[in-house]
Amino acid sequence: MEQGHALLALIVIPLLTAAGLVLVPAAQKNTVRQFALVSALATFVISCYVFLAYEASETQQFLFQIRYDWISNVGIFGDDGVTLHLGIDGIAAVMILLNGVVTLAGTLISWKIEHKNKDFFILFFLLVAGVFGTFSALDLLVFFFFYELAVLPMYLLIAVWGSSTRFPTFVRTKEYSGMKLMLVLVSASVLIFLGIFATFTEAGLGSFDLPSLYAVEYDTNFQKLVFPLFAIGAGCLAGLWPFHTWSPDGHVSAPTAVSMLHAGVLMKLGAFGILRLGIQMFPEGAQFWMPALVVLASINVLYGAISAMAQTDFKYVIGYSSVSHMGYVLLGLATLNPIAVNGAALQMFSHGVMTALMFSMVGAVYDQAHTRELAVFGGLAKKMPKFAIFFIIAGLTSVGLPALSGFVAEFNVFVGTFRSYPVAGAFAILGAGITAVYIFRLLALSIFGQFNEERWGFLKDANRFEVAGAALLVVFILFMGLWPSPFVDRMAPTIVNF
Numbered sequence: 225m226e227q228g229h230a231l232l233a234l235i236v237i238p239l240l241t242a243a244g245l246v247l248v249p250a251a252q253k254n255t256v257r258q259f260a261l262v263s264a265l266a267t268f269v270i271s272c273y274v275f276l277a278y279e280a281s282e283t284q285q286f287l288f289q290i291r292y293d294w295i296s297n298v299g300i301f302g303d304d305g306v307t308l309h310l311g312i313d314g315i316a317a318v319m320i321l322l323n324g325v326v327t328l329a330g331t332l333i334s335w336k337i338e339h340k341n342k343d344f345f346i347l348f349f350l351l352v353a354g355v356f357g358t359f360s361a362l363d364l365l366v367f368f369f370f371y372e373l374a375v376l377p378m379y380l381l382i383a384v385w386g387s388s389t390r391f392p393t394f395v396r397t398k399e400y401s402g403m404k405l406m407l408v409l410v411s412a413s414v415l416i417f418l419g420i421f422a423t424f425t426e427a428g429l430g431s432f433d434l435p436s437l438y439a440v441e442y443d444t445n446f447q448k449l450v451f452p453l454f455a456i457g458a459g460c461l462a463g464l465w466p467f468h469t470w471s472p473d474g475h476v477s478a479p480t481a482v483s484m485l486h487a488g489v490l491m492k493l494g495a496f497g498i499l500r501l502g503i504q505m506f507p508e509g510a511q512f513w514m515p516a517l518v519v520l521a522s523i524n525v526l527y528g529a530i531s532a533m534a535q536t537d538f539k540y541v542i543g544y545s546s547v548s549h550m551g552y553v554l555l556g557l558a559t560l561n562p563i564a565v566n567g568a569a570l571q572m573f574s575h576g577v578m579t580a581l582m583f584s585m586v587g588a589v590y591d592q593a594h595t596r597e598l599a600v601f602g603g604l605a606k607k608m609p610k611f612a613i614f615f616i617i618a619g620l621t622s623v624g625l626p627a628l629s630g631f632v633a634e635f636n637v638f639v640g641t642f643r644s645y646p647v648a649g650a651f652a653i654l655g656a657g658i659t660a661v662y663i664f665r666l667l668a669l670s671i672f673g674q675f676n677e678e679r680w681g682f683l684k685d686a687n688r689f690e691v692a693g694a695a696l697l698v699v700f701i702l703f704m705g706l707w708p709s710p711f712v713d714r715m716a717p718t719i720v721n722f
Contacts, residue, residue, distance in 0.1 A: 228290025230274050231310040231360045234320065235370075237266050238353035242346045250342045257335055260345040264331035267352065271324025275710075278317040280717040286311035286362060286435060294366075306432055309362040314718040315499065315569050318711055319359045319492060322576045325700055326488040327352050330481035332693035333584050336591065337385070337479070344385055347377040348481065355489050359496065364420045364432040367500070372413060374493060375461070378474070378486070379406040386477040387590070389537065401477035408460060408470040415457030416497070419450050423505065426450075437505060444508050451509030454502040455517065462494025463550040465524045472531075472543030480587030483539070487546045488580035492572045495553045503557065510560065515645075517558035522648045524551025525655035533662040538586045538596035541666055542579060545622060548655060549575045555652060556637040564640020565719050567633050570711060574621065574629035574704060581618040581697040585611050588686045598666065603675025608685040612671050614694040619663045621701050624656060629704035 241263035248255055278287060289311035312320065330348070337344055350373060357370030379402045386398035424432060427440045460467040471491070475483050503510045528548025535541045549571065556568025588611055589604070590596050605612035621630040634656065642649035686694065704711055 227274075227277060227288040228310060230270050230277075231288050231312065231320075231356075232290055234267055234270055234274070234324075234356040235310075235353050235360065237263055237270075238349040238356065242349045242353070245342055245346050245349075248342060250340070253338065253341050256342045256345055260331050260334075260349070263349065264328045267356070268324040268328040271320050274312070275317050275321040275714070278312065278314065278714055280314050280714050285438075285718070286313055288312050289362070305430070306365050307363050308366055309433055310360040311362045312360060314714040314716070315496070316359045317714050318569065318573050319489075319496060320356065322492065322573050323352065323355045323359065323489050325696060326484055326576060326580045329580060329584065329693035329696050330484045332689045332696075333484065333587060334479075334481040335689040336687070339385065344381070344479075347381050348485075351377045351381070351485060351490075355485075355493065358493055362434045364424065364434060364437065364501075366432075367434070368413075368416060368420060371416070371493065371497065374490060375409050375413070376406075378409075378478075378482070378490075379403065381482045382474060382478045385479040385482070387479070389476055389540075389596075396473060396477070398477040401473040405470045405474040408467065412457045412460035412467070415453045416501070419453035419457065419501065422446075422450050422453070434500070434505075442506060442508075447506035447509030448512050449509075451502050451506045451513050454505070455498055455513060458494045458497025458501065459517075459554070460494065462491055462498065462554060463524065463528075463547045464494070464554060465520055465527055465547070465551075468524070468528075468547050471547055472540055475543035475546065475583075476537065476539040480583055480591075483583040483587070484580040487542070487583060488576040491546065491550055492553075492576060495550070495557065495568070495572055498554075498557060503560070514558045514560055517554065518645050518648050521551050521554035521558050522651045524548065524554060525652055526551075526658070529655045529658035529662065533658060533665070535662075536598050538590070538598060538666075538670070539583070540596075541598075541662060542582050542586065545659070545662070546575070546579055548659065549579070549622070551655070552634060552637050552652065555641055555648060559641050559644040559648075561640035561644045562716075562719050564637050564644065566712060566715060567636025567638075567640055569715050569719070570629070570636060570704065570708065571633035573711065574633040574701070577697045577700045577704075578618050578621040578630060581614060581694055581701070582622075584690060584694055584697070585615045585618065585686070588690050589683070592683050593680065598669045600676075601670045601680070602673040603671075604680075604683075605671045606675045607680065607683050610686045610691055610694075614686070614691075614698065615671060616667060617698055617701065619667055621705075623660050623663050627702070627705045629701045629708075632705060632708045 292308040295306040354374030361367040382402035388397040532544035556564040621628040624630045
């Protein structure tokens, strides 16, 4: 396969899957599942090929390029206009692998969905196509199109297949969570859209082609003005404080596979957008605004960790934990230190597989118990040993245990941050300490202790599809933790060229 066509296939296969599922009778649920699994396997294999075949180049910024004209020579556009221009750098290669891994795991976890599983997988693969397209697009308008395609299906996926959460004084409904997510993210997208057309106008090239726009020397004041549009617009999807409140509610209400993609991949689109549209496009604007982003990211780390420590719901703990861990990503990017940026990119992958593993295991319990309250469980390791093993691995990855992916990522973030912003580095270390508190509290309350056989005796351990999906995620947690060089070698030249 020609390398550029591999990126095109990663977009086309999920789109064709969604279109093909329309033709499958809704009553044939197993056919729908098998169709979805074959597609997920295909995208996983191709994403592995893209990752393995990518050979970092110090002279060429983007590899695997392929280009098709779409809108050209139509008055307001120049000869280039809008093109389906695909290509990846080292960070995008790692993110494509992440999406391939989480998509396959999410498809396996979703095998047990009975309610309108055809419609679920149609929306699921539209979302997957949008994610692959965003990581691959080298045209600003096409980037924005795929970015929105990755976000818009979330409302229906949450509102139809999600779950509502009851608290002592109120109910957080799935419809509320889906609508809140949609309103916040679409509003944030308006900022990105404004930034795109401001950049297009200022560049004066008549083209939305990213490599061409990168080559333009923008006025310093223009960079300072436009950079926040991309940083805040994309930062909302990354869970940037104080624009993060949609995220925990979205995590909690989403069905398991959507929670996995939401926390595992979609939040990374936000950080990737800050990189691709902000830092790489406007380096002087980034230098000016990064101290402010360092402050917000530090709050992310501490606020998310403290909030997670106060939660009594499985998913809310993981949801606020994701806000905290994405703070490490944003902090690493904000320092503009190559070591910290490298750690941020590693954290994007590590957090993606780790949080997907956590959500997959929580789903294995919730689908049977219909509650996620920590206080009502205990001793699940005795009844569900496979679940316990996978959940403990995810928890230890979150804590940053050596030999697991979280240690490699966070260590780089800490080292790079201390070199540029020592105080922020100290806050990051404090956040890691608080993370250990709430993770071990979570494990103590749910995994260990006395098991209530009378109440929970009917629970069954993770099924073979859940085990297969979890095992896949664990393989990549160990892969990065034990042998991070393949990831670092692909990303380093990209990061050095910022």
